[in-house]
Amino acid sequence: MTSSQEFIDMEHKYGAHNYHPIPVVLSKAEGPWVWDVEGKKYLDCLSAYSAVNQGHRNPRILKALSDQCDRLTLTSRAFHNDQLGPFEKKMAEVTGFEAFLPMNTGAEGVETALKCARRWGYMKKGVDKDKAEIIVCAENFHGRTITIVGFSTDPDAYDHHGPATPGFKVIPYDDTAALEEAITPNTVAFMVEPIQGEAGVKVPSEGYLTKVRQICKANNVLLIFDEVQTGFCRTGKMFCWQHEDAKPDIMIVGKALGGGVYPVSGILADWEVMDVFTPGTHGSTFGGNPLACVVASEALDILIDEKLDEKATELGAYFMDKLRTINNPDIIDVRGKGLLIAIEFKPNTKHAHDYCLELMDKGVLAKDTHDTTIRFAPALVLTKEDLDWAFERIDKVISV
Ligand SMILES: *Cc1c(COP(=O)(O)O)cnc(C)c1O
Numbered sequence: 001m002t003s004s005q006e007f008i009d010m011e012h013k014y015g016a017h018n019y020h021p022i023p024v025v026l027s028k029a030e031g032p033w034v035w036d037v038e039g040k041k042y043l044d045c046l047s048a049y050s051a052v053n054q055g056h057r058n059p060r061i062l063k064a065l066s067d068q069c070d071r072l073t074l075t076s077r078a079f080h081n082d083q084l085g086p087f088e089k090k091m092a093e094v095t096g097f098e099a100f101l102p103m104n105t106g107a108e109g110v111e112t113a114l115k116c117a118r119r120w121g122y123m124k125k126g127v128d129k130d131k132a133e134i135i136v137c138a139e140n141f142h143g144r145t146i147t148i149v150g151f152s153t154d155p156d157a158y159d160h161h162g163p164a165t166p167g168f169k170v171i172p173y174d175d176t177a178a179l180e181e182a183i184t185p186n187t188v189a190f191m192v193e194p195i196q197g198e199a200g201v202k203v204p205s206e207g208y209l210t211k212v213r214q215i216c217k218a219n220n221v222l223l224i225f226d227e228v229q230t231g232f233c234r235t236g237k238m239f240c241w242q243h244e245d246a247k248p249d250i251m252i253v254g255k256a257l258g259g260g261v262y263p264v265s266g267i268l269a270d271w272e273v274m275d276v277f278t279p280g281t282h283g284s285t286f287g288g289n290p291l292a293c294v295v296a297s298e299a300l301d302i303l304i305d306e307k308l309d310e311k312a313t314e315l316g317a318y319f320m321d322k323l324r325t326i327n328n329p330d331i332i333d334v335r336g337k338g339l340l341i342a343i344e345f346k347p348n349t350k351h352a353h354d355y356c357l358e359l360m361d362k363g364v365l366a367k368d369t370h371d372t373t374i375r376f377a378p379a380l381v382l383t384k385e386d387l388d389w390a391f392e393r394i395d396k397v398i399s400v
Pocket of ligand 1: 105108110142143144197198226227255
């Protein structure tokens with residue numbers, strides 16, 4: 001049998017080195033649990049960056065996928081298919097937006113929102129040709145395309161990738177005065193994460209989402225929320241903006257919309273904004289394919305039927321209370337919403353990555369962001385007992 005180390009060596013030899021994974025090689029999963037090739041069991045506390053909210057290999061999603069595989073998988077949008085319309089209708093009903101535009105990955109969803117905002121700026125707001133400005137936040141994470149990394153403030157993301165796409169302005173996160181100051185007559189949109197996930201689960205001050213909603217409205221600027229990581233019950237609401245009832249003009253979704261088996265993303269907006277797209281102005285070969293539609297449709301139903309929003313709220317509060325009992329003077333913050341939680345350590349103390357390696361040994365898979373933060377975001381289908389199991393191990397590793 002091939003060992004974990006041999007698989008890791010093979011990846012190293014034949015694959016690009018654009019990741020620094022925890023050295024575990026997984027080959028099996030069920031619900032919130034995963035197993036490595038040696039048969040050791042772990043609680044997955046990352047859930048593919050919140051793409052597996054419904055749990056690994058959720059049987060309802062596997063059934064929808066397999067039934068659709070027996071019928072039709074890909075048509076492109078050159079033809080209609082019998083799954084897209086019903087799925088778009090469901091997306092509109094679940095989110096409260098009038099229209100949906102399906103893509104595949106989160107970054108494509110972001111690119112779609114940016115194109116939509118620029119088109120709206122030129123076609124509706126009357127911004128002069130090529131003058132549109134979009135405001136984003138420091139420490140953002142919106143994906144990896146060349147335009148998106150161009151407005152990242154993380155050197156790993158943007159270095160050696162220039163020249164950056166023009167037309168973006170970066171302001172501090174959680175700073176409404178900076179937003180008001182940055183807006184000009186050419187500003188078409190403000191794009192922001194309701195909680196900054198990759199930055200280390202940065203939760204903005206209460207009222208921030210409401211305030212940016214007001215500012216954008218008052219200035220005729222579109223508000224874009226990137227809910228790729230925070231959406232679909234992760235933070236205790238179907239979407240994170242619902243904590244403050246701050247409905248954006250464009251919402252970007254991805255990750256858990258694919259139920260952990262298939263990439264499905266897209267944007268939602270009302271027709272006032274969405275009608276800027278006309279045939280030929282945007283598209284994707286795989287976007288809106290019938291397999292994606294049935295998977296995403298089932299993924300949505302599971303979130304609703306199993307009330308995973310309420311579960312995330314309840315279990316998240318329970319888990320965060322437990323994490324706050326960990327005795328380690330290097331911990332400066334335990335924060336989060338729902339089951340999107342982080343422990344932050346003082347800078348220049350033990351690296352978060354080293355804690356993650358010890359957690360792995362004990363059977364808990366979590367991933368550090370930067371040097372100082374560990375994120376915990378298990379599948380929302382786990383139980384209190386699963387969390388107790390994990391906490392016992394986390395406490396052993398982190399408590400001094
Ligand atoms: C993961 C993520 C993306 C990018 O999604 P991909 O599917 O990796 O392209 C965009 N925005 C946020 C907030 C994310 O967490």
